[in-house]
Amino acid sequence: MFESLTDKFNTTFKKLSGRGRITEANVSDAMNEVRKALLEADVNYKVVKQFCKDVKQAAMGAEVINSLKPGQLMVKIVQDELTKLMGPEDSNIFFVSPGPTVILLAGLQGSGKTTTAAKLAYRLKKEGRKPMMVAVDLQRPAAIQQLQTLGEQIEVPVHCDFDTKDAVKVSKSGVKEAKKAGCDTVILDTAGRLHVDDELMTEVSNVAKATSPHQIYLVCDAMIGQDAVNSAKEFNNRLELDGVILTKLDGDARGGAALSVKAVTGKPVKFIGLGEKIDNLEHFHPDRMASRILGMGDVITLVEKAQEQFDEKEAEKMQNKMAKGTFGLDDFLKQMAKIRKMGGLMSMLKLMPGIGNKLEGLNMDDKEFNRIEGIIHSMTPAERSEPDMLNPSRRRRIAAGSGVNVTDVAGLVKQFRQSREMMKMMASGGGGGLGAMKGMMSGDMGAMGGMGQRKVKQRSKRKRVIKRKGKKRKVR
Structure with a gap:
């Protein structure tokens, strides 16, 4: 995930770490490298421009200029700015009482909505809720059967109707069925559509009007980069999104969609899909993602x-x-x-x-x-x-x-x-x-921290031994 971007960031920071102090000139050089890396990662041009401006402004502060370790401070500044770019964190789902809470999933064809519907239902079930999925994708062959198979796999009920092509009718009857069954959450799996397809966009708008969903999430394929961001913008104009779910993020070596979608649409990334398995859906944490992008891992x-x-x-x-x-x-x-x-x-x-x-x-x-x-x-x-x-x-x-x-x-x-x-x-x-x-x-982070400290002490001890041996060789 984001391998190419991580490598380029690390290369840039290594060059900067070799400098004795931070100057406007070497910050500008570093930002040029960062700008190229982000543009190659398919990040929105306006987002890149503002990001580099913010980093440069923060880097020219007195604290950085006078620091003994300017390279490390630059990494921290970039991490903070990446977190701001993708945040703030907003992974909570708004649930209503009495239910059911209606969640509508929309998106382009092939973005992974049906699988995401099942992953979300599985996650909600683990958290103690009682979800029902509704098969509203009446366009794609075997879409209903796919949702039924996934429902059986995770033991979540699926409402469907093979005798109609009316998405509004199926959605309304699905919500009614969920109330009867005592389900507290309804997930509407709508058909994939291009944002330029006026007929299908009108259909999903009508489904939203008929069911008054409490949350509308756009499911985006992270691997299509800027196209995902542009479609999110258009869907938001028609549906008023509450958030975005980025799928296939584990296969995205660039990261353009994850870094751009919040800044361009103003809508938070709620969840990320990191694999094909049913439990490969995670809450999105901007600070943790920033750490991953910079090669700093994600211990939490x-x-x-x-x-x-x-x-x-x-x-x-x-x-x-x-x-x-x-x-x-x-x-x-x-x-x-x-x-x-x-x-x-x-x-x-x-x-x-x-x-x-x-x-x-x-x-x-x-x-x-x-x-x-x-x-x-x-x-x-x-x-x-x-x-x-x-x-x-x-x-x-x-x-x-x-x-x-x-x-x-x-x-x-x-x-x-x-x-x-x-x-x-x-x-x-x-x-x-x-x-x-x-x-x-x-869950004891202190114990893990202790392990890291012991390793640092051991490395320091080895360095002192090597240094002493080096001095002895020079004396000889």
Whole structure:
């Protein structure tokens, strides 16, 4: 996500960090690089112009000019301005009482409205609400069936009518049905349309008039950049939007839509879609997104994802197993399943500070996890508990059962042994890293901060040793 923009920002800041002090000249040079990067990312020209003006004005303040670390302050200024550009944060949905609260989803063809409707319904259900989806897309073949299939998958009722092409009629009957069923939220999945298609734009306007939705969200494909922003502007003129949902943001290497849509339309980004799975819909946080764009990670989101899957007791139990060296392959499978639910290992690594932009070429997808699972499931319970018992004949049997080479089985066992020893060593050395892991699972940011401080101290200690060795070499 935003890889090209992140790389260009980092290159610019590295150049600036090499300067002894900030001057108007080198700020102007840096802003020229930033301007090019944003325009290449398909950010709206007017937005780019104002953004660079605001950053330059803030950078020429006395605090920055007199600072001993001007490069770091420039990063902070750009981060603050990016947050302002995409904010303020407005991820709350306005619910009415008594219900149902009606949410209308509109957007271009192929923007992912139907999938987003299901993702939103799933999220609301997890938050304790009782949603119903209404199939108002009567234009696209199999759109109704798709929504029904998704509804069955997440166990959310779907109202539909195969006998009519009247979108207004289906919408009104859907709201009535939701009231009868005791549902407190109705999600209207309307047909995709071009903003220049007057007939279909009139249809969605009529649906809005007939159902008086409490929230109208435009679903935009982030990968189409400025076209998404322009369509948002036109839809807003016809519908008076309450917010935007950006889909396919995980596949957007540029970021033009995310950086432009709020500034151009004045409407907040409410949610972002970061994958195809039903739980890949997140609240949009401008400050966290600014950190991701600048390659600084997003630890808060990582902690929130971990908290959904782990609890403190479970983390403590796992820590004790690691400390005793009794952490087995069954435990590893459980942890792997939780990581997959959090979006996968690659998704988690991208949220770690300084790591996200260094993952190019690294492949740790679901296929690799499936291969590992196949190997472990081909073992007996005793073998999973104690992999040291895996002699050559057992490895051949496991390889045949999981459809892999014997070397793959041997490699997995070797890596697992090394990992288990490292976990045990960490625990016996005071539990620094494991304490941080437990802290992340239970939401303790202080524990994670402590881990970072220890790493900094260790690096500083190594630097002092290297420096002393360097002086000795010079004396010789």
